[in-house]
Amino acid sequence: MKGWRPPAPFLLLLPAIVVLAAVVIVPLILSLYSSFTPFRLTQPASLYTFVGFRNYARILADREFWTAFGRTVLLLTVALNVEMLLGLGLAMLVEKATSGQRLLRTIMMFPMMFSPILVGFQFKFMFNDNIGLVNNALQSLGLTDQAIPWLIDGSLAFTAILVAEIWSSTSVFAILILAGLLAMPKEPIEAARVDGCTPWQTFRYVTWPFIMPFAYIAMTIRSLDVARAYDIVKIMTDGGPAKRTELIWTLVSRTAYADARMGLANAMAYVAILLSILFTVYFFRKLAAARTQIAAEW
Amino acid sequence: MATVSLEKLVKRYGAVEVVHGIDLDVADREFIALVGPSGCGKSTTLRMIAGLEPISGGNLRIGGKIVNDLPPRSRNLAMVFQSYALYPHMTVRENMGFSLKIAGQTPEEIAPRVEEAAKTLDLTHLLDRRPSQLSGGQRQRVAMGRAIVRQPEVFLFDEPLSNLDAKLRTQMRVEIKKLHAKVQSTVIYVTHDQVEAMTLADRIVIMRDGHIEQVGTPEDVFQRPNSKFVAGFIGSPPMNLKDAEIADGHVVFSSGDRLPLPSRFRDRVTAGQRVTFGLRPDDLYPAGHGIHSGEDADVYRHDLHVILTEPLGNETLVFSDFGGAEWVGRMLNPRRLVSGEALPFCFDLSQAHLFDGETGKTLRG
Numbered sequence: 273m274k275g276w277r278p279p280a281p282f283l284l285l286l287p288a289i290v291v292l293a294a295v296v297i298v299p300l301i302l303s304l305y306s307s308f309t310p311f312r313l314t315q316p317a318s319l320y321t322f323v324g325f326r327n328y329a330r331i332l333a334d335r336e337f338w339t340a341f342g343r344t345v346l347l348l349t350v351a352l353n354v355e356m357l358l359g360l361g362l363a364m365l366v367e368k369a370t371s372g373q374r375l376l377r378t379i380m381m382f383p384m385m386f387s388p389i390l391v392g393f394q395f396k397f398m399f400n401d402n403i404g405l406v407n408n409a410l411q412s413l414g415l416t417d418q419a420i421p422w423l424i425d426g427s428l429a430f431t432a433i434l435v436a437e438i439w440s441s442t443s444v445f446a447i448l449i450l451a452g453l454l455a456m457p458k459e460p461i462e463a464a465r466v467d468g469c470t471p472w473q474t475f476r477y478v479t480w481p482f483i484m485p486f487a488y489i490a491m492t493i494r495s496l497d498v499a500r501a502y503d504i505v506k507i508m509t510d511g512g513p514a515k516r517t518e519l520i521w522t523l524v525s526r527t528a529y530a531d532a533r534m535g536l537a538n539a540m541a542y543v544a545i546l547l548s549i550l551f552t553v554y555f556f557r558k559l560a561a562a563r564t565q566i567a568a569e570w
Numbered sequence: 571m572a573t574v575s576l577e578k579l580v581k582r583y584g585a586v587e588v589v590h591g592i593d594l595d596v597a598d599r600e601f602i603a604l605v606g607p608s609g610c611g612k613s614t615t616l617r618m619i620a621g622l623e624p625i626s627g628g629n630l631r632i633g634g635k636i637v638n639d640l641p642p643r644s645r646n647l648a649m650v651f652q653s654y655a656l657y658p659h660m661t662v663r664e665n666m667g668f669s670l671k672i673a674g675q676t677p678e679e680i681a682p683r684v685e686e687a688a689k690t691l692d693l694t695h696l697l698d699r700r701p702s703q704l705s706g707g708q709r710q711r712v713a714m715g716r717a718i719v720r721q722p723e724v725f726l727f728d729e730p731l732s733n734l735d736a737k738l739r740t741q742m743r744v745e746i747k748k749l750h751a752k753v754q755s756t757v758i759y760v761t762h763d764q765v766e767a768m769t770l771a772d773r774i775v776i777m778r779d780g781h782i783e784q785v786g787t788p789e790d791v792f793q794r795p796n797s798k799f800v801a802g803f804i805g806s807p808p809m810n811l812k813d814a815e816i817a818d819g820h821v822v823f824s825s826g827d828r829l830p831l832p833s834r835f836r837d838r839v840t841a842g843q844r845v846t847f848g849l850r851p852d853d854l855y856p857a858g859h860g861i862h863s864g865e866d867a868d869v870y871r872h873d874l875h876v877i878l879t880e881p882l883g884n885e886t887l888v889f890s891d892f893g894g895a896e897w898v899g900r901m902l903n904p905r906r907l908v909s910g911e912a913l914p915f916c917f918d919l920s921q922a923h924l925f926d927g928e929t930g931k932t933l934r935g
Contacts, residue, residue, distance in 0.1 A: 459655030462622050466726075467669035467716070468643040477668070481659040 303538045311535035313528075318535070327539035336515065337540060340523040341547070343430070347501060347519065348551065351437045352494055356487060358438065359445025366446070367453045381447060383440045392507025395436035399423050399508075426516030429509050433517060436504050441497065445490045452486030453479075481562075488559035495551040520544040572633050572646075572723030572756045573598050574619065580627030581614050581780075589614055590780045591628060601750050601757045603771035605764055605803070611780040613728055616760045620649050620726050632724060647724040648717035652732055654709045656701040656716070662688075663697040666715045687715045690752070691745075707738045714746070718753055727759040731766060743769055764804050768792070776800050798930035801848050801923055807887060809848045810897045813927065816843045821924075823847075823893025830870055832919040835933055844927025851887065853918035854899035860916060861902070868920035874899075876911045890915070 278286075307327055311319045331337050366376045383391070398405045399422035410416050423429050456479070464474045502521040505511065511522035518526075524544065528537030574596040581589035589611040596602050604612040617623040619630060621642035629636050637645050648669075656665050666687060667680040688694045691711045701709055710730060717725055730746075731739045747770055750757055761767055767774045768788045776783045776791060776799075784796040795801035801809045814821045816839045820828040829847070831839070839845065852860070862869050874890040874897075886904035889896055890913075899915060907913070924933040 457653070457655070459651050459653045460657050462620075462642075463649065463651060463655035463657070463716075464668075465622065465642045466620055466647065466649045467720070468672045470643070473672055477672075478657060481657075 304542065306535050307538035307542055309535045310533075311538075313532040313534050323535075327536050328543075330536065331539055331543060336518070337520075337523065337543075340515075340518045340520050341543070343518065344501070344520045344544075344547070347430075347434065347437070348495065351434055351441070352491055354434075354438050355442045355445050355494065356491065358442045359447075359490065360449050360483075360487070362442065362446040363450035363453055366450055377447070377450065380443050380450075382443070384443050386440065388440060388503040389507055391436055391440045392504040395432060395439070395504070396423065396508045399432045423509055424513055426513065429513065429517045433505055433508055436508060437501065440504070441494060444494055444497075445487065448486045448490040448493075449483055452483035456482050484562040485559055488555050488562055492552055492555040492559060495555055496548055500548065520547070573631070574724060574756060574758065575631040575634075576615070576619075576628070577631070578628035579615065579618060579625060579630060581611070581618060581623065582626040587626075588780050589618070592777075592780075592782050594775060594782065594785065596756055596758060599754050599756055601759065601770060601772045602775060603759045603761060603767035603773075604775045604777060605761055605767040606777035606783075607803070608762060609779075610777040612760045612762075612777050615777070616649075616726055616728055616758060619724075619758060620647060621645050645724075646722050647726055648720045648722040649726040649728065650713045650717050650730045652729040654701070654713040654733075656709060656712055658701055661698050661700055662693060662704070662712050662715075665701070665712055666697075666719050669716070669720045683719050683721075684715075687719045690718070690749070691715045706734055707742065710734060710738075710742060711745075714749065718749065721753070721755075723755060725753075725755050725757045727757065727761075729761055730759075732761070732763070739763075739766075746770060765806065768804070774804075776803060794932075794934065795848075795923065796932050798846050798848070798925040801925070805850060807851050807898050809850050809923070810854065811846050811848045811925075812893055812895050812897075814845055814847045814893070815927075816841055816845060821845065821847050823895070825894030827893035829917060829922075830919065832868065832922045832924070834920075835924050838933045839924065845933065846925040846927055846930070848923035848925060849897075849917060849919075850921060851898045851900040853921040854897060855916055855918075856888065856899070856901050857914040857916050859901040859903055859905075860918075862916060862918045863921060868918065870917040870919055872915055872917065873912050874915045876907050876909050876913060878909060879907050888913075 306319060308324060309319055309321055310323055310326070362380060366373060366380060369376055386394075397403070401407060401419045401421045401424065404422065406422060407419055410420065421428065422432050460478050460482075461474055464478045469477065500521060501519055502525065505517060505519055505522055506525075509517045511518035511526065520540065521544065524537050524540045527533050527540060574594075576592055576594040578591040578593060579589060580587065580591050592611075592615065594602075604615060606612050614623060618625050619632075621637070621640060625638050630638055632645055632647070657668065660668065663684055666684045670680045670683065684697070685694070688697055691714060693708070693711055693715055696704060696708060696712075701712065704712065710733075713730065727746075731742050734742060743766055746759075750770075759767075759770060771788065773785060773787055774791050775785050778799055784791055784800045786794070791800055791804050795804065795809075798811060802811055812823060814823045816822070816831065817828075818841065819831050819836070821831055822828045853862075854860075857871065872892070874892055876888055876890055877896065878889040880887040880889075881904060884902075884904075886901040886907065888899045888901050888907065890899065891897070901907075925931060926933055
């Protein structure tokens with residue numbers, strides 16, 4: 273019997289298509305579908321009730337969600353900017369090092385080698401109000417005799433989380449910007465010095481435009497990271513106290529697993545992903561523009 | 571007035587001294603070329619003048635004032651780099667106007683000066699391009715434009731033409747010469763190409779291993795080299811330099827071949843002295859195919875066998891064997907030669923040079 277035979281390219285790609293479908297496409301479609309249902313893990317049948325945009329409508333009106341959303345954006349903005357500045361400073365210092373630069377580069381990467389969970393535990397310990405290093409140091413230096421409730425006060429806890437985030441990821445910026453600095457031709461800098469630039473002007477008009485694309489690459493990578501920030505927060509405060517450090521993903525996981533409202537959680541997750549995509553697209557645009565500007569050949 | 575004076579200028583990198591206390595006075599509006607083989611310290615010297623390398627010893631004066639510790643921006647000079655060093659993210663216009671912008675001039679003040687420089691260098695149609703959209707020669711002109719827009723007192727050129735092809739180099743050489751005639755600034759020009767140095771400079775400074783070997787006009791260094799090194803470095807193809815010994819009024823080469831001792835060196839050498847004999851290819855030619863500059867009496871005739879020829883069209887370089895070594899001669903109004911052919915050659919000894927066999931210094935009075 274001679275029936276229809278699928279074309280060879282399709283047949284050859286079929287294994288890959290099957291795997292992709294099983295692990296990516298089907299879960300994606302299923303989760304997207306479930307965000308249009310009142311699906312609860314405790315009531316499997318609820319998966320078959322289609323409610324349209326009700327979950328999304330509820331999220332849009334949900335104060336708690338928007339607070340977490342805003343806090344995530346705030347964390348993203350502050351963390352990226354501080355990391356960028358610190359990373360830039362570090363990179364420029366390391367670039368100036370005449371000896372031991374390889375060693376310094378390696379040391380600079382240490383924070384990246386730790387799991388965010390471990391970083392979370394470490395900072396949770398350091399910021400502990402009773403036995404933490406931070407309070408101990410402050411008290412020993414005589415700066416305060418109070419036990420500052422780092423992880424209990426809302427804004428202090430947010431700061432503590434920021435510090436942990438920044439500590440663990442500044443090196444991403446430092447490494448990428450250092451790569452830019454090392455790749456940069458030295459002559460334009462010398463030309464700028466002869467052209468009358470002060471060191472600051474040299475940086476502002478010559479060095480910075482050149483390393484900007486590298487900074488944007490770091491930004492793009494980190495914006496994905498922070499938008500899915502979960503582990504450090506989960507360990508340090510678990511969104512507490514009283515949801516004052518709740519970020520989108522801690523909220524999503526709480527809604528999904530603690531409250532078992534999977535449909536609603538999936539809707540939230542899709543909004544969060546949208547946020548990630550927006551940030552990434554924004555930095556990609558910036559990156560492309562900066563690349564054209566320095567006429568990069570990559 | 572922009573004179574530049576180097577007084578016992580020294581450059582050390584750690585314990586290694588690369589420029590050993592050189593002295594040089596550059597007059598206002600003079601075009602000075604620093605030449606020498608790679609590693610002779612010429613670029614380092616230029617960079618010390620620019621302020622890009624700290625000075626380890628001695629004094630540098632610009633316009634009479636000691637500027638050793640002034641940063642480059644306070645020295646009122648412009649530099650053209652070998653790699654052009656254009657700012658990749660700026661257009662040609664921005665590149666050229668950058669130094670004025672930094673100096674705090676308004677866009678209205680900057681525009682006419684950029685336009686004028688662009689006109690001089692034929693860059694007007696390229697003003698809105700970025701360096702990556704330009705050819706090598708155009709980038710080179712932008713680099714020069716960036717320098718002239720500033721109207722500095724001193725121009726520094728660091729091998730500005732070495733990244734260009736031969737034709738463009740010749741063309742730009744002429745441009746630089748015209749430019750100097752026009753802007754009337756002091757120019758210090760570093761090159762390893764002696765042709766550039768000869769054609770451009772008022773005076774040439776020949777450097778070797780961090781020392782100055784000779785300073786002089788192009789004619790000086792070509793016709794009256796102070797040392798074997800200068801003689802071999804200036805001139806293309808290089809001067810024939812052959813070790814020999816003085817014996818009973820002759821210069822005797824290792825093979826036993828001999829040439830009469832040129833009359834002007836008769837009182838300057840003693841029998842048995844080791845010397846280096848030098849003769850430019852122009853002064854070694856097949857009879858009837860060259861010009862001798864001195865008396866007929868100073869022309870020594872000898873038959874040589876042709877080993878190899880390099881026809882250049884208007885002339886042919888002839889390689890032949892004499893005194894146990896290979897000599898290059900220059901044949902004007904050339905005719906075809908075959909290798910192995912024996913030809914009567916003229917050695918124009920009035921143009922010959924003798925250098926001390928040990929010190930390499932000239933034995934000329």
